[in-house]
Amino acid sequence: MEPINVFKALSNETRLKILEWLKEPEKNFPKQGAHLPKDVSYKGGVCVGDIQEKAQISQSTVSSYLNMMQKAGLLESIRHGQWTYYRRNEEFIQELAKYFKTEI
Amino acid sequence: MEPINVFKALSNETRLKILEWLKEPEKNFPKQGAHLPKDVSYKGGVCVGDIQEKAQISQSTVSSYLNMMQKAGLLESIRHGQWTYYRRNEEFIQELAKYFKTEI
DNA sequence: TTGACATATCGAAAAATCCAGATATATAAT
DNA sequence: ATTATATATCTGGATTTTTCGATATGTCAA
Structure with missing residues (x-):
């Protein structure tokens, strides 16, 4: 984990918003799923x-x-057809919160 | 609280180190106290x-x-004579960790 | 296999950040 | 008052980030 790169990634209004939006994908991207094939369940990917x-x-x-x-x-991503779906890497983010609590 | 400004402040190796050093001032700044007047107890200020x-x-x-x-x-600071002492704003940092845990 | 669409990469101009030296200001000592 | 010391502010060149339009690549559909 490279804290500096994480903080740089978070140092931008738009990127920060994206990360927040992806906490509730179905709420923030309601029309999502139109092209999401049924046989795939990449939960939370947009x-x-x-x-x-x-x-x-x-x-x-x-x-x-x-x-x-x-x-x-x-974030983590997966390609499906012509679409790339991105979602939060919750495991990493959890570690990050721990790092933040103990190291910062 | 302005998360963006916090993350920008943390997006630099030196600044990040300073914040960490200030967690243990007496360890990381051993000679500190030479000019720290006795009648002042700005705990943790360097x-x-x-x-x-x-x-x-x-x-x-x-x-x-x-x-x-x-x-x-x-950080928070206090001026004493010709010196300005800086120390961590632990209260803010604690809030920050909470913000990080719940909002990020 | 050609065309359409989604995404990635490239290249560049504008804006922001980094970081130093020079200078200003505040305080202390003489 | 003058001088010395600690810190703050100013100025500016170098570097990085921001953000776009143009182009390339990958995939699907006809």
Whole structure:
């Protein structure tokens, strides 16, 4: 775990919002599921396009944000067809909260 | 509380170290107290010069770092004579850990 | 296999951050 | 009053971040 990279990832309004939105995907991305194939249950995963629409920033920006957050450990992703679904890496985030409590 | 500013303040190796050093001031700044007047008991406060020496960065940089961390809420300071003593704002940091646990 | 769509990567301009030296200010000592 | 010391503020060049449009890649559908 690289705390500096985590904090950098969290140092941006949009990225912080994305992380919060992904806590309640079905609430914040209601139309999600339209293209989510039934045979897949990537619980909580939201595709890039839906996140972009909600965040109101360019496609390239949202893509690199998500990549950055994933590299920091905050998110995980899976590709399904032409969609990439991102969701929170709750295990990592839990460790992070522990780190925060004990080390900060 | 402005989480973004907190995360920005934490997004730097030196500032992160300072925050950690200040968890155990008497251990990390052993000579501290030489100029700390007896009649003052600013528990845990360390003066700018001592922090600068330990961090090995310029005086102006350490001063603005400390100011930034204080504005973010992480530190608090008190002036005593020609010295400014900085220490952790534990109350704020505790709230922060709570915020982190519940909001992140 | 061609076209359409989702996402990733590239390249660049603008803005922000980093960090130092120079200078200003506040306090203490003489 | 003058000088010395600690800290704060100012200025600015170097580096990094932000964010976009353009382009590339991967996948599905016709």
